[in-house]
Amino acid sequence: PTARRHKFWETQPVGQFRDATDLSLPDGAIEPPTPLSEVRADPYPLPAAFEWYTCDLDDDALLADLYALLAHNYVEDDENLFRFNYSPAFLRWALRPPSFLRAWHIGVRAKESKKLVAFISGIPARIRAREDVVRMAEINFLCVHKKLRSKRLAPVLIREVTRRVHQENIWQAAYTAGVVLPTPITTCRYWHRSLNPKKLIDVGFSRLGPRMTMSRTVRLYKLPDAPLTPGFRRMELRDVAAVSRLLRAYLAKFVVAPDFDELDVEHWLLPQEDVVDSYLVESPETHEVTDFCSFYTLPSSVLNNANYATLKAAYSYYNVAIKTPLQQLMNDALIMAKQKNYDVFNALDVMENESFLKELKFGPGDGQLHYYLYNYRIRNGIKPSELGFVLL
Numbered sequence: 001p002t003a004r005r006h007k008f009w010e011t012q013p014v015g016q017f018r019d020a021t022d023l024s025l026p027d028g029a030i031e032p033p034t035p036l037s038e039v040r041a042d043p044y045p046l047p048a049a050f051e052w053y054t055c056d057l058d059d060d061a062l063l064a065d066l067y068a069l070l071a072h073n074y075v076e077d078d079e080n081l082f083r084f085n086y087s088p089a090f091l092r093w094a095l096r097p098p099s100f101l102r103a104w105h106i107g108v109r110a111k112e113s114k115k116l117v118a119f120i121s122g123i124p125a126r127i128r129a130r131e132d133v134v135r136m137a138e139i140n141f142l143c144v145h146k147k148l149r150s151k152r153l154a155p156v157l158i159r160e161v162t163r164r165v166h167q168e169n170i171w172q173a174a175y176t177a178g179v180v181l182p183t184p185i186t187t188c189r190y191w192h193r194s195l196n197p198k199k200l201i202d203v204g205f206s207r208l209g210p211r212m213t214m215s216r217t218v219r220l221y222k223l224p225d226a227p228l229t230p231g232f233r234r235m236e237l238r239d240v241a242a243v244s245r246l247l248r249a250y251l252a253k254f255v256v257a258p259d260f261d262e263l264d265v266e267h268w269l270l271p272q273e274d275v276v277d278s279y280l281v282e283s284p285e286t287h288e289v290t291d292f293c294s295f296y297t298l299p300s301s302v303l304n305n306a307n308y309a310t311l312k313a314a315y316s317y318y319n320v321a322i323k324t325p326l327q328q329l330m331n332d333a334l335i336m337a338k339q340k341n342y343d344v345f346n347a348l349d350v351m352e353n354e355s356f357l358k359e360l361k362f363g364p365g366d367g368q369l370h371y372y373l374y375n376y377r378i379r380n381g382i383k384p385s386e387l388g389f390v391l392l
């Protein structure tokens with residue numbers, strides 16, 4: 001059968017489907033760096049009606065414009081029942097980590113109306129692939145307004161962020177997508193744990209099981225009012241060093257994982273209301289920090305329901321279980337999410353998540369999340385359980 005054409009992606013230094021079985025190709029960078037003097041100096045051309053617009057997310061008005069573009073035009077589920085509704089505070093958190101570059105917050109505006117019609121972002125990250133720690137860009141929030149779809153704008157946005165990243169002497173990137181592109185390093189499934197089953201059924205996220213009543217379903221997903229692990233508490237600034245040690249040691253077990261330092265841990269894991277929550281277990285006897293769990297807050301707009309506008313979802317983030325069984329630790333995370341009025345708790349089958357999903361009554365989601373590296377080959381790819389990496 002004629003293989004699907006990827007007119008843009010076939011031109012890019014990524015694993016090509018036709019090379020999938022060619023084991024002679026070495027792991028690592030696919031193309032060497034370009035001399036910085038030879039990196040294109042000027043932005044790629046846009047259609048005449050549009051202009052590049054670097055979004056300074058310090059500016060509340062610009063942050064609001066980005067929020068609105070995404071709230072109306074970003075990722076929907078396959079049945080178009082829900083759309084991610086990243087909050088302004090979340091976007092600031094996601095896009096302004098240590099050493100972020102404003103130049104990598106790339107908008108496209110209509111010249112006339114000055115309306116934001118498209119966006120793509122990069123943030124700097126140190127990613128380890130096997131023993132190789134690589135400076136990369138994490139690419140996210142690629143969005144083209146619904147009215148401007150299928151005009152080949154996305155490749156222009158991708159080339160432009162690539163150009164700006166190259167200008168910083170960075171030649172690799174990491175990204176995820178719900179769509180299959182050349183070529184995933186792994187493909188994850190996502191799972192959902194009901195916290196508010198009545199609402200989930202009302203909005204069409206879940207269906208009442210066969211031979212199940214609503215009251216039986218509510219009982220099935222009931223959770224205690226407080227965490228069960230002695231010494232379980234919120235993470236605080238004073239815990240950054242201990243959590244960094246714990247997390248770095250844990251992530252070393254995976255084939256691909258971020259190389260977090262203490263500044264990264266402070267940014268990505270210190271709790272922020274309705275953005276990111278993190279908890280740890282401090283041994284009541286020794287006061288040692290022995291375990292850690294975290295989840296981030298990403299609501300979805302409910303696109304057509306009489307009773308509800310929003311689904312409040314928690315997404316499993318980084319979890320380290322050393323002394324406490326992972327299942328018990330994650331059960332306490334569920335308990336905290338229920339306490340904070342989340343409707344559902346989501347998790348990918350990455351890291352060691354497989355070990356608790358069924359036992360904690362997660363159900364399989366209906367799609368997949370593919371992980372990608374740009375200009376970096378990992379022959380044969382990896383298993384989700386070898387991935388120590390969560391992108392927002």
Ligand SMILES: CCCCCCCCCCCCCC(=O)CSCCNC(=O)CCNC(=O)[C@H](O)C(C)(C)COP(=O)(O)OP(=O)(O)OC[C@H]1O[C@@H](n2cnc3c(N)ncnc32)[C@H](O)[C@@H]1OP(=O)(O)O
Nearest residue numbers: 006007008009140141142143144149150151152153154171
């Ligand atoms: C060294 C640094 C390197 C940095 C760069 C690294 C790479 C970063 C890559 C970006 C990572 C982003 C990660 C991320 O943000 C997380 S994935 C979420 C992406 N955003 C959404 O799904 C929001 C709703 N959809 C849209 O806004 C549009 O449909 C988008 C903009 C998605 C495509 O706009 P469109 O109007 O529907 O389509 P055309 O303009 O006509 O373009 C069609 C071409 O775009 C390819 N396409 C479609 N979806 C893609 C996707 N999600 N990644 C990459 N490529 C994607 C497609 O295969 C085709 O190319 P092909 O003909 O070769 O197949």
Ligand SMILES: CN(C)Cc1n[nH]c2ccc(-c3ccc(F)cc3OCCn3ccnc3)cc12
Nearest residue numbers: 075076077082084177178190300346347391392
């Ligand atoms: C990761 N980050 C890049 C956003 C992103 N892009 N594309 C995606 C495709 C799936 C998931 C995903 C990841 C974990 C999960 F538990 C559920 C998910 O999507 C459910 C379907 N859905 C889409 C919108 N509302 C509901 C995220 C993403």
